[in-house]
Amino acid sequence: MEAGTKIHPGTTALLATFGYAKVKVSKRPIVGILSTGTELLDVGDELTPGKIRNSNGPMVEAQLKRMGMMYQSYGMLEDNLESCQHMVEKALAETDLLITTGGVSVGDYDYLPVIYERLGATVLFNKIAMRPGSVTTVSVLNGKLLFGLSGNPSACFTGFELYVRPAIEKMMGSLAPYLPQIEAELDEAIPDANPFIRFMRGLWTFGADGVTARPAGFNKTNAVSSIARGNCIIVLPPGEHGYERGAKVKLLLLGSEQGVSTWNI
Numbered sequence: 001m002e003a004g005t006k007i008h009p010g011t012t013a014l015l016a017t018f019g020y021a022k023v024k025v026s027k028r029p030i031v032g033i034l035s036t037g038t039e040l041l042d043v044g045d046e047l048t049p050g051k052i053r054n055s056n057g058p059m060v061e062a063q064l065k066r067m068g069m070m071y072q073s074y075g076m077l078e079d080n081l082e083s084c085q086h087m088v089e090k091a092l093a094e095t096d097l098l099i100t101t102g103g104v105s106v107g108d109y110d111y112l113p114v115i116y117e118r119l120g121a122t123v124l125f126n127k128i129a130m131r132p133g134s135v136t137t138v139s140v141l142n143g144k145l146l147f148g149l150s151g152n153p154s155a156c157f158t159g160f161e162l163y164v165r166p167a168i169e170k171m172m173g174s175l176a177p178y179l180p181q182i183e184a185e186l187d188e189a190i191p192d193a194n195p196f197i198r199f200m201r202g203l204w205t206f207g208a209d210g211v212t213a214r215p216a217g218f219n220k221t222n223a224v225s226s227i228a229r230g231n232c233i234i235v236l237p238p239g240e241h242g243y244e245r246g247a248k249v250k251l252l253l254l255g256s257e258q259g260v261s262t263w264n265i
């Protein structure tokens with residue numbers, strides 16, 4: 001088996017068959033997660049005016065778990081420059097890479113860009129011509145990557161799958177770091193046009209017409225329900241027109257937790 005091959009039940013069986021009880025593997029990096037925002041409440045807290053429960057922290061943890069990764073959570077922090085900087089420094093010292101959510105745009109209380117500057121981190125990019133997740137920022141300090149994901153849940157989710165996931169896979173020497181990609185037909189029109197490439201939470205199915213896909217519900221950047229219902233990301237290239245039903249699109253496939261109700265074999 002080639003170095004960089006993922007060990008799954010089939011490869012485990014092959015190794016066992018040929019007498020390999022132990023093999024050399026890549027070390028899994030430890031990932032730090034920090035959610036920022038004065039408006040954030042813990043999952044178990046009662047909602048109060050102007051507050052919102054922290055869904056990004058648990059979501060990113062679950063995205064890492066789905067990849068089989070280990071993580072260290074640094075919880076939530078209010079938008080306070082000193083305490084956020086202190087926590088970023090602590091987290092960087094204790095982990096191999098750090099994911100932060102929120103506070104990365106141009107608002108008065110968006111402190112991550114200032115923290116990167118104060119720490120002397122090299123910003124690799126701080127704007128991407130895509131929707132959602134345009135504010136996704138990646139910097140590097142002493143060889144450690146800092147992923148500044150958007151606070152908006154759909155943008156945070158997308159930023160993880162498009163940028164964090166392949167980076168972690170590469171760190172482990174993976175030969176196939178990107179989400180699997182297939183082609184499908186839209187079974188619902190997406191009428192609005194967008195000058196930027198869009199990565200839409202979608203739902204793919206396999207039926208009489210082959211593989212078809214549709215948006216997984218309300219698809220705004222602040223939406224959480226479409227992340228919950230989606231099983232793929234529909235890639236919509238930029239343009240002056242929307243997409244008709246039947247249009248061919250590319251899909252990036254997410255985990256396969258969602259089964260089907262019946263088989264038609």
Ligand SMILES: Nc1nc2c(c(=O)[nH]1)N[C@H]1C(S)=C(S)[C@@H](COP(=O)(O)OP(=O)(O)OC[C@H]3O[C@@H](n4cnc5c(N)ncnc54)[C@H](O)[C@@H]3O)O[C@H]1N2
Pocket residue numbers: 035036037039040052053054055056057101102103104105106107110133134135149150151152153155221222
């Ligand atoms: N002048 C400009 N303003 C903004 C731009 C721009 O280009 N120019 N881009 C907008 C875009 S697009 C996005 S996305 C947001 C992202 O800003 P941040 O990443 O700094 O995120 P926050 O402002 O901290 O939060 C955005 C939104 O998400 C909610 N949030 C934050 N953290 C969590 C969490 N852990 N769980 C659930 N929800 C969370 C937060 O309450 C806000 O509603 O910037 C735009 N502005």
Ligand code: MOO
Pocket residue numbers: 130131132133134135136150152154155221
């Ligand atoms: O980064 Mo913002 O999510 O493009 O919506």
